[in-house]
Amino acid sequence: MTMMTHPGAEATSSWEGNIEELRNLVSDRALSGETLLLNMGPHHPSTHGVLRVLLELDGEEIVTCLPDVGYLHTGIEKNIESKTYEKGVTLTDRMDYLAPMSNNAVFSMAVEKLAGLDVPERAQVIRVICLELTRLNSHLVWLGTHALDLGAMSVFLYAFREREVILDMFEMLSGQRMMTSYIRPGGVWRDLTPEFLPALEDFLGYFPARVSDYESLLTNNPIFKDRTQGIGIVEPEDALAWGMSGPCLRGSGVNWDIRKAMPYSGYEQYDFDVPLGEHGDVYDRYLVRIEEMRQSVRILKQAIKRLESAGGGFRSDNRKFVPPPRAELGRSMEAVIHHFKLWTEGYTLPDEEVYVGIESPRGEIGCYLHGTGGNKPRRVRFKTPSFMHISSLGMVSQGHMIADLVAIIGSIDIVLGDSDR
Amino acid sequence: MQIPAALNPADALKGKMADAVLDVKTFRDETTIVVEPSRVPEVLHFLRDSRGLVYNYLSDISPVDYYPETRYDGRRFAVSYHLYSLLYNRRLRVKTYLFEDDPTVPTATEVYPAANWLEREAHDMMGIDFSGHPDLRRLLMPDDWKGHPHRRDYPLGYETVMFSFNAENIAKHKPFAKE
Numbered sequence: 001m002t003m004m005t006h007p008g009a010e011a012t013s014s015w016e017g018n019i020e021e022l023r024n025l026v027s028d029r030a031l032s033g034e035t036l037l038l039n040m041g042p043h044h045p046s047t048h049g050v051l052r053v054l055l056e057l058d059g060e061e062i063v064t065c066l067p068d069v070g071y072l073h074t075g076i077e078k079n080i081e082s083k084t085y086e087k088g089v090t091l092t093d094r095m096d097y098l099a100p101m102s103n104n105a106v107f108s109m110a111v112e113k114l115a116g117l118d119v120p121e122r123a124q125v126i127r128v129i130c131l132e133l134t135r136l137n138s139h140l141v142w143l144g145t146h147a148l149d150l151g152a153m154s155v156f157l158y159a160f161r162e163r164e165v166i167l168d169m170f171e172m173l174s175g176q177r178m179m180t181s182y183i184r185p186g187g188v189w190r191d192l193t194p195e196f197l198p199a200l201e202d203f204l205g206y207f208p209a210r211v212s213d214y215e216s217l218l219t220n221n222p223i224f225k226d227r228t229q230g231i232g233i234v235e236p237e238d239a240l241a242w243g244m245s246g247p248c249l250r251g252s253g254v255n256w257d258i259r260k261a262m263p264y265s266g267y268e269q270y271d272f273d274v275p276l277g278e279h280g281d282v283y284d285r286y287l288v289r290i291e292e293m294r295q296s297v298r299i300l301k302q303a304i305k306r307l308e309s310a311g312g313g314f315r316s317d318n319r320k321f322v323p324p325p326r327a328e329l330g331r332s333m334e335a336v337i338h339h340f341k342l343w344t345e346g347y348t349l350p351d352e353e354v355y356v357g358i359e360s361p362r363g364e365i366g367c368y369l370h371g372t373g374g375n376k377p378r379r380v381r382f383k384t385p386s387f388m389h390i391s392s393l394g395m396v397s398q399g400h401m402i403a404d405l406v407a408i409i410g411s412i413d414i415v416l417g418d419s420d421r
Numbered sequence: 422m423q424i425p426a427a428l429n430p431a432d433a434l435k436g437k438m439a440d441a442v443l444d445v446k447t448f449r450d451e452t453t454i455v456v457e458p459s460r461v462p463e464v465l466h467f468l469r470d471s472r473g474l475v476y477n478y479l480s481d482i483s484p485v486d487y488y489p490e491t492r493y494d495g496r497r498f499a500v501s502y503h504l505y506s507l508l509y510n511r512r513l514r515v516k517t518y519l520f521e522d523d524p525t526v527p528t529a530t531e532v533y534p535a536a537n538w539l540e541r542e543a544h545d546m547m548g549i550d551f552s553g554h555p556d557l558r559r560l561l562m563p564d565d566w567k568g569h570p571h572r573r574d575y576p577l578g579y580e581t582v583m584f585s586f587n588a589e590n591i592a593k594h595k596p597f598a599k600e
Contacts, residue, residue, distance in 0.1 A: 024556075025556065069560065069561065070559075070560060070561035070562060070563075073561040073562070075570065077571065078570055078571055078575075078577060079577070081573075081577075082577050113449055114449075116449070240477055240478055240507070241533060241534045241535065242534050242535050243478070243479055243480070243533070243534075243535030243539075254507070256478075256507055261510050262510065352448045352449075353448070353451075353453070353485075353501070353514075354448070354449055354451060355451065355480075355481070355483075355501075355503050355512065355514065357480060357505075357512075364480065366480055366481050366503065368481060368483040368501065368503070370485055378485065378486075378487070378573075379483070379484075379485045379486070379571075381481070381483040381484075383480055383481035383483075383503070387538065387542075388535060388538070390538075391535070391537060391538035392534075392535075395534075420561060
């Protein structure tokens with residue numbers, strides 16, 4: 001029987017674990033067998049997906065921590081290069097599957113910047129609603145799993161109860177719970193459905209009290225505090241040097257939130273605070289995210305108000321980039337031509353490059369887009385926060401106990417789809 | 422505390438090391454400074470540590486493949502460093518173009534530790550060599566993988582469509598159970 005191998009790979013029988021390959025990566029004590037080398041993952045409940053961490057342990061203490069990613073690499077960047085710009089959006093959902101709207105938004109904004117396409121005000125408000133809901137969605141999963149890792153089972157059940165409501169709202173908007181593809185270049189896919197706003201208002205009515213409920217389970221819980229305070233401390237300088245962003249950076253007290261620093265989608269018109277930590281430990285990152293949920297509720301309430309006055313449609317009227325409404329196809333020849341051109345050839349964008357960074361729930365997600373002058377991009381690259389955070393895991397976890405690593409992985413809030421793309 | 426006035430990065434760099442700067446471009450309010458590959462760490466160091474610049478955050482390293490075209494006298498690859506300054510709240514792209522037969526840039530890990538994995542990924546997916554990198558192993562692809570998937574001449578799909586004229590040839594190479 002022929003052995004199945006992946007294309008491009010040499011048909012090697014198996015990896016012969018050769019300790020010499022680890023020279024200069026682990027300490028010399030590991031080579032002599034004085035310290036223990038242990039694989040944590042790729043299949044481990046507290047690695048939140050398929051993260052493998054090679055640990056060098058001296059008893060319970062971590063001497064070296066070598067994270068290994070790539071188990072969830074799906075070639076999304078490569079795939080988008082062979083598609084027209086519009087079709088690339090559906091692939092971006094699959095990167096950070098807990099924050100699909102952020103991925104849609106950053107890709108759409110990069111395309112808009114390259115094309116010089118304006119987005120109407122109403123579409124921008126809808127985007128803000130989506131982005132903040134996705135932040136709540138992601139933070140709720142983080143809260144549940146982080147608490148679960150540290151032994152608090154019930155928080156997980158409560159957090160997922162609320163997340164379910166958010167996913168239902170995504171379904172109202174886009175027809176899909178997770179892979180929304182709702183934010184598209186030029187605006188959003190369709191207008192808000194009639195049942196969406198009442199559902200959102202109802203949710204915002206009871207959600208702040210639920211956040212307080214979560215806090216009552218964890219914030220003053222002595223076991224939770226013991227497991228998180230003083231653990232995984234990141235100094236602000238280190239956090240910047242290692243490219244951390246989002247709540248991890250703000251947990252160390254660095255005030256950088258792209259929504260405030262370089263506002264997009266009209267974030268400058270909303271009134272909200274950026275919570276900051278003091279100590280940079282796991283507990284402060286927890287506090288920052290909890291407060292961010294409250295701030296997201298504030299933004300959402302303002303966005304609902306703005307929706308009444310926001311002008312323009314839910315997407316741009318520029319028919320060279322945005323498909324015409326379905327109803328026009330029966331009446332207008334131009335609409336038929338535009339529709340046909342957009343869904344077959346797509347649109348051409350200049351042979352130039354742009355970089356757009358926005359604040360995803362995990363930190364700065366960036367999209368680098370290089371056109372060819374044709375209808376497909378030359379290069380699409382996503383800078384993803386999880387990737388940067390995992391790369392700093394070795395620095396953060398050094399000298400901690402192995403059980404603390406679980407708390408640290410939870411607190412930097414990784415999504416492996418985000419990291420591996 | 423008095424914050425020193427912000428300087429134009431292109432002018433400051435030209436004043437300090439004019440021979441390293443090949444070109445300065447602006448598109449949609451994004452500044453790109455094209456520099457010689459061998460001078461990249463020096464340039465990044467200058468941009469990070471100078472008064473009035475302080476690009477203290479490395480957002481991203483993005484390699485590009487221009488195949489089958491080339492830029493700047495036959496250079497096939499480019500590497501873009503996306504920098505950000507927290508103090509002045511602005512971005513900057515430093516870009517360097519590389520030849521196909523020697524795609525080598527000195528590593529930026531000394532300046533920005535964050536470059537470590539970003540360079541490993543660029544090495545893995547695009548085949549760019551970062552000389553002096555402490556740990557230039559493959560990152561996303563398996564260790565025994567051949568080729569660099571993000572190069573433009575690397576095929577996207579694997580299976581060739583089977584027609585009567587090539588069916589025999591495909592069956593010969595296709596890895597499925599045979600008697």
